[in-house]
Amino acid sequence: DYINRKVPGTDKYYKIILKINGKSIEFDSNRPETKLNKGEQMFNGVEVPFYAIEYAPTFPECDSELNEERKKCTSQTISRFVNRNFNTELAKDLNLKGRQRIHVIFKISKEGDIIDVKARAPHPELEKEAIRVINALPKMIPGEQKGKKVNVPYTLPIVF
Incomplete structure (x- = not known):
């Protein structure tokens, strides 16, 4: 799925900027590398707090x-x-x-x-x-x- 959508009735696209833990992740539908494939790119360089992590770091x-x-x-x-x-x-x-x-x-x-x-x-x-x-x-x-x-x-x- 794409995070960016074409504005209905136009040739224009919009982009979404996510701010997570003070870091911005920009998704621009005019750039093909911003297509998300089941969250593959979502967590590159992003931090996930210890309390919310799916698989916690450990010893x-x-x-x-x-x-x-x-x-x-x-x-x-x-x-x-x-x-x-x-x-x-x-x-x-x-x-x-x-x-x-x-x-x-x-x-x-x-x-x-x-x-x-x-x-x-x-x-x-x-x-x-x-x-x-x-x-x-x-x-x-x-x-x-x-x-x-x-x-x-x-x-x-x-x-x-």
């Missing part, structure tokens, strides 16, 4: 046919990894008191690598430590949407 030990089990195991494995590898003594060294909250956003690439890690924390050293730990995560089995491997953004709050 080899979490590989299951049931997507909800994959998601749960992946989330637990990431949390365990962070808990074991994050240097919590850093807060004491920086004279930070009380509960520390760090917000981390990263992507699991369509190759299964961790990319685009960003962190927000009350101190730059905590941000650096969070980024270090997330970048140390092992390679994963990539996520898939409509049978195509896609980048999957993942948000992780770290509280200690």
Whole structure:
């Protein structure tokens, strides 16, 4: 099917621009490469959030046919990894008191690598430590949407 349609009664076509996660995908019916074949081109370079992905990215030990089990195991494995590898003594060294909250956003690439890690924390050293730990995560089995491997953004709050 074509995503672009001819304007009825004219020789003119219109194009559709989809905005998904801040990225624009333009479909112009005058260009043959914009014909969609059962979603083949729809997910090229597009990100699908972890909560909405059809086949969630995961670690080899979490590989299951049931997507909800994959998601749960992946989330637990990431949390365990962070808990074991994050240097919590850093807060004491920086004279930070009380509960520390760090917000981390990263992507699991369509190759299964961790990319685009960003962190927000009350101190730059905590941000650096969070980024270090997330970048140390092992390679994963990539996520898939409509049978195509896609980048999957993942948000992780770290509280200690």
